[in-house]
Amino acid sequence: MKKCPTFLIALGILWLIPRPASAQVKTAACGLRNLPLAAGNTWTYRSGSVDVTIRVLEVTAGKDAAGRPVTKISVEEKLHGRTHTTSMSCTTQGLSVPPDSFFFAGEPGGAVGGKFTETAREGVTWPQDAALAPGISWVEKVKADQSGPHLAAHVEVERHVAVKGPEQVVSPLGRFTAQRVGFELRGRGVVKDQKQELPVKRPGTFWIARGVGVLRVEDAFDRAWELVGTNLVPGR
Numbered sequence: 001m002k003k004c005p006t007f008l009i010a011l012g013i014l015w016l017i018p019r020p021a022s023a024q025v026k027t028a029a030c031g032l033r034n035l036p037l038a039a040g041n042t043w044t045y046r047s048g049s050v051d052v053t054i055r056v057l058e059v060t061a062g063k064d065a066a067g068r069p070v071t072k073i074s075v076e077e078k079l080h081g082r083t084h085t086t087s088m089s090c091t092t093q094g095l096s097v098p099p100d101s102f103f104f105a106g107e108p109g110g111a112v113g114g115k116f117t118e119t120a121r122e123g124v125t126w127p128q129d130a131a132l133a134p135g136i137s138w139v140e141k142v143k144a145d146q147s148g149p150h151l152a153a154h155v156e157v158e159r160h161v162a163v164k165g166p167e168q169v170v171s172p173l174g175r176f177t178a179q180r181v182g183f184e185l186r187g188r189g190v191v192k193d194q195k196q197e198l199p200v201k202r203p204g205t206f207w208i209a210r211g212v213g214v215l216r217v218e219d220a221f222d223r224a225w226e227l228v229g230t231n232l233v234p235g236r
Helices: none
Strands: 042-047 050-063 069-079 082-091 094-096 115-122 137-147 153-171 174-191 194-197 204-209 213-218 224-230
Touching: 042 213, 050 224, 153 204, 153 213, 153 224, 174 213
Parallel strands: none
Antiparallel strands: 042 050, 042 224, 050 069, 069 082, 082 094, 115 137, 137 153, 153 174, 174 194, 174 204, 204 213, 213 224
């Protein structure tokens, strides 16, 4: 898998057909059915011969520094024999996902041998279900520090998102009506005094089915991922 040199960012849902109610959906973090992050839920995605498995480890309700309700979600990604753990959060505004998470831009696995520390954020990655509809767009801005075996870097990423109309998606798990969500990544990395633009190749796309989550992703680089297994589809 290609990664950005010097600094590494694994960089970006949703309408659907009603699905049978389940315990996981009812207890999903912040009630988000477009991306049902409930403890124990899993998704396996495949691109060519490469698989990544994502599991929600824990969902914890709490409050932020200002006393407002916030839910923390611990999620692990297993890729190439490595396990990468990220922490997401959701509020009444929506879900915030770290840029080194698969659900940010379809790039799994995080930084190899390094650490990604978010320092500032404006906007959310995915809004609440009711706020997502064709024609809606938003911009998410994230600043972070990248440390590890390479030179330390400061990274700034903008994620420009536009919701398209629903589409029929045929996957290994069946046929779904999915919301198409396009995104473009723009950003830069600063290493010492040198600034370099992120080498983003193309706009990306998510297809998401309510009650199931992400069905398919075209990332901003050179891969397409398809959902091949989940505990959220009955009989699969």
